[in-house]
């Protein structure tokens with residue numbers, strides 16, 4: 001696994017800091033851009049893809065985009081290493097597999113050789129620029145906690161630096177022209193990843209999903225490996241990109257929607273601590289029991305344990321938990337990271353065993369800290 | 371929750387689908403079926419669904435101007451409207467011109483009525499400008515009408531949303547158009 005650097009730091013999205021970090025894990029702004037004069041993904045030739053990759057790479061590495069950037073040609077690293085990047089939220093699953101957007105032919109594994117890459121801003125991994133995803137460029141910035149405004153500012157800076165050397169496909173009427181018309185206009189997708197265990201425990205999560213949908217937001221779970229739950233992590237994002245400026249989109253989600261959902265979650269947590277304390281304590285301690293004693297853990301089970309422990313820590317059910325260690329575990333239990341930590345490939349059964357061992361050891365340490 | 375297609379694996383991708391009545395439905399897919407279904411997690415409203423629901427909802431209402439005949443294709447990349455209906459993806463930037471008339475109603479549905487870009491624009495490159503002054507004025511006028519309507523119907527949340535949108539357009543114009 002020589003292709004990737006060690007990635008010793010915590011990823012930004014799991015740092016657990018920033019505004020509203022009791023409920024909001026991370027904020028992300030992503031811009032979709034295409035180069036003028038080159039077809040979009042469904043109509044690109046291999047040469048077109050090479051050209052987009054090369055021109056983008058040159059502009060990214062020309063300086064000005066970010067002080068320290070790591071460029072990764074995704075054809076040159078292993079599937080496991082690509083999965084590590086997916087789990088760190090630096091690339092999409094589609095970019096990892098090289099799945100041909102809009103192509104039906106090719107069959108399994110045909111995407112492997114497609115020219116595609118990613119640039120990652122170091123050392124904090126806040127910035128990543130995907131090349132030859134559904135759009136030629138997908139530029140994203142992730143910030144810990146509720147920080148869409150800072151993320152927008154950073155992503156705009158990167159966008160400006162790229163645009164200084166690349167002509168974008170843009171029209172006065174439809175704005176930034178994207179492969180899929182659902183992204184046209186600003187090309188901007190604002191997403192906030194929220195931790196909502198209280199609403200699940202009080203049975204109100206569906207209501208929130210419906211309300212969010214009424215407000216034109218998409219709600220989806222965090223991508224885990226096939227699993228029962230994904231640690232109560234939900235991503236809220238805007239669906240509209242045309243007819244509203246970046247600032248309007250930002251303020252709708254950051255100032256109106258997210259605080260409302262966050263308050264709803266906090267209310268649920270208050271109800272739990274004040275009126276259903278036993279239920280809450282039972283859930284948290286059961287989770288700790290599982291984490292400290294299980295011998296086999298699927299990703300989803302591990303995430304459920306960590307979600308409950310995190311809730312217990314935030315609400316003071318368990319004192320003196322090292323929260324950053326719990327957050328870091330949420331990444332470490334993901335399949336590719338687990339194999340990376342252990343330095344070898346594991347089948348699913350082996351992963352369950354090793355995952356349980358890892359959780360046992362690290363959770364014991366996190367609980368002992370304080 | 372099990373995948374609603376194969377019923378074998380756990381569903382990890384939860385897609386919200388808006389049908390022709392504007393009703394919301396959810397689809398829960400495992401990663402394998404999602405890949406096969408072409409459900410891209412980055413696309414929150416599957417446009418193929420939007421297109422078919424639009425066509426079902428208003429049969430025969432599709433505009434058919436000369437340059438966008440059924441079976442017509444983009445002269446630049448060769449994509450047909452049928453191709454687009456299958457995948458929800460366009461083939462090149464010229465597709466937006468080639469299919470403008472048919473895309474407009476789809477865009478309105480997908481973007482809460484939005485039909486024109488408002489916001490940042492590239493600082494360089496050909497034909498670059500933000501929304502033109504007359505377009506902005508027209509959009510503001512349209513929004514103001516919707517705002518009055520919303521207030522009349524006591525839909526204050528919607529009214530607040532419209533007001534913000536109006537403010538957004540006016541701020542951008544005030545900035546001199548670059549919006550960066």
Ligand SMILES: [Zn+2]
Pocket residue numbers: 373374375376377378379399400401402403404
């Ligand atoms: Zn399935």
Ligand SMILES: [Zn+2]
Pocket residue numbers: 444445446447448449460461462463464465466
């Ligand atoms: Zn075209």
